[in-house]
Amino acid sequence: MSIKIKAFGLIAEKMDAREIRVDQTKTTAELKALLHERYPALEKLDFAIAVDRRIVNDNTPLEPGAEVALLPPFSGG
């Protein structure tokens, strides 16, 4: 199984993609580690993580086929 990842704002810019698929990981922490390895620029950035359109806190298990969103804060106005 793979997971769909949707990226927003500066995260999408650093990943150079708004949507990617990665191999299933067990948790959001594992996924984050995988993303940091693949996109080192993400390590310095703050972003919230949503699983199936719910913001999750800390480490969360990922069900097969989950949709994950990476949401950086915006400051412009």
Added chain:
Amino acid sequence: MDRFVRQINLREMGVEGQDRLSNASVLVVGAGGLGCPALLFLAAAGVGKICILDGDRVSVSNLNRQVLYGRKDVGKLKSEVAAQQLSEKYGDSDYHCLPFFLTPENAAEIIEDCDLVLDCTDNFPTRYLINDACVLLGKPFVQGAIFEDEGQIGVFNLPHNDRPACTYRDLYPEPPAGNLIPDCNETGVLGVLPGVIGTLQASEAIKIICKRGEPLAGKIFFLNLYTNESYTLEVSPRPGSSSTIPSDIDELRSRDYGIACRTEVEVSWLTAKKWLESDNSHSVLVDVRNPGERPLMNLPDTLSLPLIDIEKQGGRLEKYDRILFFCKIGQRSLTAVEKMRDLLPDSELYSVEGGVLHPDSPVKATDQWARN
């Protein structure tokens, strides 16, 4: 005919909804890209009291998105122009002009006075200050923010149906470190994006006031105008997030949110030195004393432009982005900033505090300046 007849006729609105609007008091923090459209629609809808807080002045580069202002307003205070424009169009609301920035010292007093806050600011320190002050004072707030072609909007500190109230810190517990997130002054922005997001903020405000429809409480909405994609997410209270909020107003007042004081026209010699060293071509030091006035300053790249000639010859300074005036004690240089503001609306103007008699001035601290 009542100017609100079209909205009074709307279902779940009625005279009751209109009365709620006319009795409501809304604070809009930031009268820029988000604030302008939000203010227009709040005023058009008949919100009774609208407080417009912004210490900034209109500059030419604002005009692509800050639609309450025009060419003739460049150099004027945004809150004053906005209040004037709106009172000319819709004289039936009260407009309170607050021509300064929100600070930990003034936030509680200002926010306490209103029912609802719109966060239309352009920086994280003020966003966290609004969040914390609203949580402490029990006021809901509607937040909008933009990045390039994307916008985000959420309603915080408002319980709705079975959803508990959430704060911005449930989404992002702490402000991001340093300047990692560029703002639209750096990345560019089309005016329609803040136009849409600011309008959505007004829409949320009206829903909350009229108790009509589904506000974005406990939710955050992302919109991308480049791809026309939208994404709505649910936020829930984060364990421990309230511990990052000051425990009371006194603690809020004394907390350092790191808000840059952009109305401050006075800078120290040390700051001046830093700026001049970092980008020599765009910053300039201008001596506004009379020719021959002592002590003489022999710094390279310093222009001499006596205060009496400044209005005639000030155009010479147009090519500089940042202009630092100095005199003997820092008084005439303040006058220079005032006099030049209308003439050089696109430049940042500063007065060097204390003038050449200040202990840190290049005259006094010769060693320090000579090393460079």
